[in-house]
Amino acid sequence: MIPFVDAHIHLWDLAHIRYDWLSPPFAEDGPNGSVEAIARNYGVADYRADLTRWNVVGAVHVDAGAAAESALRETQWLDGLAAIEGLPTAMVAFAALNDPDVDALLAAQAAHPRVKGIRHIVNWHGDPRRSYTPADLTVDPQWQAGYGLLAKHKLSFDLQCYPGQMPGLVPLIERHPDIPVIINHIGMPVLTDPQGIDDWRRGMAALAALPHVAVKLSGMGFIRRDWSRENIASFIRETIDLFGVERCMFASDTPTDKLFGPIDRYMEAYHAIVADLPETDRRALFAGNANRLYRLGIDL
Secondary structure, X not given: OOOEEEEEEOOEOOOOOOOHHHOOOOOOOOOOOOOHHHOOOEOHHHHHHHOOOOOEEEEEEEOXXXXXXXXXHHHHHHHHHXXXXXXXXXXXXXXXXXXXXXXXXXXXXXOOOOEEEEEXXXXXXXXXXXXXXXXXXXXXXXXXXXXXXOHHHOOEEEEOOOHHHHHHHXXXXXXXXXXXXXXXXXXXXXXXXXXXXXXXXXXXXXXXOOOOEEEEEOXXXXXXXXXXXXXXXXXXXXXXXXXXXXXXXXXXXXXXXXXXXXXXXXXHHHHHHOOOOOHHHHHHHHHHHHHHHOOOOOOO
């Protein structure tokens, strides 16, 4: 089987670090419904068990939503895990880009060699049940200034937003070609919006026009909780057509994506959807691109 460099995973020890979104009370009215099913410790052994069929040779941990004051503690904990367990290979850490002390926060994270990038979730939607944030941070000048500091610290940016925010982000991202951007979860189209697919196509095309923007093929349950291979295939193939094979990478997003199906079902679907592509392309999508874009240095 071709190797898999998993571009997006989460690990957590709920006794070590508090994650408000994984703490009761749980409710169905959030963007992704109740998360009670995954509100338990998830470590490297759990991850390896979930991916046992898929020849994992590396994995990138992405900030798991700890409180802002615990962001550096999460990085330190993951560094300790990596030293013992061999995973995660690298990290995308958290820093609030609108924090007045963001330069110091970025410096502290970048001091850890495994930290390759930063994620600050900015999903904002007019429907408060859809929003991850109370306001659209992407239009905040202070947030934009913080974004501009990423290059100074040689950090990429993991962009998790909604399609409606993408066109407005283009000028900022275009001004900073030295900050690699990786769109999370295939751009998270909102199918319940009247023009949801059109908004997604418009936003993704605008970002795809910027050569330093790439995208993760993951998070299918964020599109529709009842996803199937048949109803996600067009999103995956259209994204690959837009960005080109060299700027796309598959990721498990475990354990979050387990809310919407077993990881094996995702991986089976992903492999089937691109089964007609040349082996060199599939190796790039499942391993080579993540290795290159996150600067992992794995010998593939």
